[in-house]
Amino acid sequence: xxxxxxxxxxxxxxxxxxxxxxxxxxxxxxxxxxxxxxxxxxxxxxxxxxxxxxxxxxxxxxxxxxxxxxxxxxxxxxxxxxxxxxxxxxxxxxxxxxxxxxxxxxxxxxxxxxxxxxxxxxxxxxxxxxxxxxxxxxxxxxxxxxxxxxxxxxxxxxxxxxxxxxxxxxxxxxxxxxxxxxxxxxxxxxxxxxxxxxxxxxxxxxxxxxxxxxxxxxxxxxxxxxxxxxxxxxxxxxxxxxxxxxxxxxxxxxxxxxxxxxxxxxxxxxxxxxxxxxxxxxxxxxxxxxxxxxxxxxxxxxxxxxxxxxxxxxxxxxxxxxxxxxxxxxxxxxxxxxxxxxxxxxxxxxxxxxxxxxx
Amino acid sequence: xxxxxxxxxxxxxxxxxxxxxxxxxxxxxxxxxxxxxxxxxxxxxxxxxxxxxxxxxxxxxxxxxxxxxxxxxxxxxxxxxxxxxxxxxxxxxxxxxxxxxxxxxxxxxxxxxxxxxxxxxxxxxxxxxxxxxxxxxxxxxxxxxxxxxxxxxxxxxxxxxxxxxxxxxxxxxxxxxxxxxxxxxxxxxxxxxxxxxxxxxxxxxxxxxxxxxxxxxxxxxxxxxxxxxxx
Numbered sequence: 169x170x171x172x173x174x175x176x177x178x179x180x181x182x183x184x185x186x187x188x189x190x191x192x193x194x195x196x197x198x199x200x201x202x203x204x205x206x207x208x209x210x211x212x213x214x215x216x217x218x219x220x221x222x223x224x225x226x227x228x229x230x231x232x233x234x235x236x237x238x239x240x241x242x243x244x245x246x247x248x249x250x251x252x253x254x255x256x257x258x259x260x261x262x263x264x265x266x267x268x269x270x271x272x273x274x275x276x277x278x279x280x281x282x283x284x285x286x287x288x289x290x291x292x293x294x295x296x297x298x299x300x301x302x303x304x305x306x307x308x309x310x311x312x313x314x315x316x317x318x319x320x321x322x323x324x325x326x327x328x329x330x331x332x333x334x335x336x337x338x339x340x341x342x343x344x345x346x347x348x349x350x351x352x353x354x355x356x357x358x359x360x361x362x363x364x365x366x367x368x369x370x371x372x373x374x375x376x377x378x379x380x381x382x383x384x385x386x387x388x389x390x391x392x393x394x395x396x397x398x399x400x401x402x403x404x405x406x407x408x409x410x411x412x413x414x415x416x417x418x419x420x421x422x423x424x425x426x427x428x429x430x431x432x433x434x435x436x437x438x439x440x441x442x443x444x445x446x447x448x449x450x451x452x453x454x455x456x457x458x459x460x461x462x463x464x465x466x467x468x469x470x471x472x473x474x475x476x477x478x479x480x481x482x483x484x485x486x487x488x489x490x491x492x493x494x495x496x497x498x499x500x501x502x503x504x505x506x507x508x509x510x511x512x513x514x515x516x517x518x519x520x521x522x523x524x525x526x527x
Numbered sequence: 528x529x530x531x532x533x534x535x536x537x538x539x540x541x542x543x544x545x546x547x548x549x550x551x552x553x554x555x556x557x558x559x560x561x562x563x564x565x566x567x568x569x570x571x572x573x574x575x576x577x578x579x580x581x582x583x584x585x586x587x588x589x590x591x592x593x594x595x596x597x598x599x600x601x602x603x604x605x606x607x608x609x610x611x612x613x614x615x616x617x618x619x620x621x622x623x624x625x626x627x628x629x630x631x632x633x634x635x636x637x638x639x640x641x642x643x644x645x646x647x648x649x650x651x652x653x654x655x656x657x658x659x660x661x662x663x664x665x666x667x668x669x670x671x672x673x674x675x676x677x678x679x680x681x682x683x684x685x686x687x688x689x690x691x692x693x694x695x696x697x698x699x700x701x702x703x704x705x706x707x708x709x710x711x712x713x714x715x716x717x718x719x720x721x722x723x724x725x726x727x728x729x730x731x732x733x734x735x736x737x738x739x740x741x742x743x744x745x746x747x748x749x750x751x752x753x754x755x756x757x758x
Contacts, residue, residue, distance in 0.1 A: 344580075
């Protein structure tokens with residue numbers, strides 16, 4: 169680890185992805201993540217990589233498909249409406265089992281919406297807007313260091329699961345500055361070694377030299393397609409066990425338990441301090457993986473003291489569906505939210521929590 | 528610190544690398560200058576490349592201190608993403624009695640917008656100050672900092688007069704950080720003939736009395752950073 173440097177979120181995300189091994193970036197500018205393609209344009213070639221500004225997000229995700237299918241380590245970023253345009257490609261990547269690291273620096277919607285931060289892409293990233301049965305692991309870091317560490321790890325996670333991996337941050341995290349420690353540069357697989365590292369990749373022939381590799385999502389026979397999708401879901405079941413991540417804080421004896429990810433989780437921590445001053449103990453479950461959702465964390469909630477579980481979101485309430493599923497009727501589930509790009513202050517959160525406790 | 532030294536010329540243009548702290552510096556300077564009676568005083572927010580954390584977000588605070596704020600045509604709309612500017616920007620530029628702080632966007636891309644106001648920068652009525660943070664990843668070394676400064680100078684066709692040492696790590700800032708920034712600025716000043724204008728310290732985090740006696744401490748507030756960001 170090097171000494172700390174001060175970086176803007178978007179620059180740090182780009183640098184972490186490159187240090188983690190990403191060598192191909194395809195993107196299209198969109199606020200509030202445009203510093204990522206700018207940073208890649210300046211710096212990726214210095215690391216021996218390739219930057220392409222695509223003509224659209226649709227083009228970018230399909231360039232990513234091609235480069236990753238050929239064994240390249242690919243990073244793609246965009247923001248909410250841009251990610252929406254990429255959904256079809258993500259379905260194809262999942263079907264063809266092609267690893268790509270995806271980053272959504274989300275803003276508010278729907279439609280063009282606004283450029284201020286939002287978390288209303290929860291359904292988009294955890295359910296997916298592409299067609300068919302597929303899953304993408306999604307991680308939602310809450311500070312820049314955590315985001316750097318996840319983006320650094322993401323290329324190897326994507327390779328391990330032969331699937332896209334998504335990181336979701338909001339525009340606030342993309343634009344904010346924080347001191348971070350950048351990780352060491354990961355060794356990159358040499359082009360001539362890709363064949364042994366990724367034996368499925370389109371590098372000419374497979375490992376046994378007997379037949380050409382084919383990367384595809386088309387399966388003409390229903391029986392073949394069913395077998396393929398069943399195989400994907402057996403893989404997802406394994407991934408669910410391995411990739412579940414969360415932080416649980418202050419749950420024992422808590423009067424109220426907040427559930428929040430990303431920026432909202434940061435804000436909640438200040439609200440928890442304000443509640444403590446009023447003699448109210450608040451706990452926090454912070455999902456770091458949004459898919460798989462950390463259902464197990466909800467088994468840790470103190471049944472003897474907790475009066476409500478509150479999903480806190482910068483949306484009209486999307487994660488709350490997963491919270492309700494995880495709570496499974498054991499506690500009342502409430503929502504505190506703002507939308508439209510408004511980030512509430514901790515005092516407002518505190519007052520809303522007090523109202524919930526008053527019933 | 529004598530606030531007049533920032534206004535040896537009527538207009539102070541504040542430029543620098545993305546995230547070097549131009550806006551927090553510009554807002555802090557305006558607040559302190561207003562408090563010391565510099566009037567009339569205007570802040571012109573010419574940042575059309577950054578979507579968040581712009582000086583127009585402090586417009587109410589600045590106006591309460593008697594500082595005129597010009598920038599966005601749409602009433603300082605925080606979500607305006609288009610590079611639109613108010614014609615009123617020319618008012619303080621043309622008012623020879625008005626001191627002006629111009630807060631540019633980051634890098635040469637952010638500086639470019641000043642070119643449309645070129646006619647105001649033909650004479651000798653202004654200074655260009657470059658804000659530097661030696662903890663920023665892309666301006667840690669002398670060659671890196673020179674590259675960034677030259678990009679801005681070439682874009683504007685103006686050679687910088689001043690360096691502002693704004694080396695910090697937010698709430699983790701130590702006196703060593705500020706000294707590191709001073710060393711970087713001194714090397715740049717020596718090799719390229721700039722004057723170091725001040726050594727910024729984050730107010731409430733660093734006690735300026737611990738800094739080297741040769742330094743020129745200037746307190747910078749956190750006007751744009753919400754407290755929960757440090758949780």
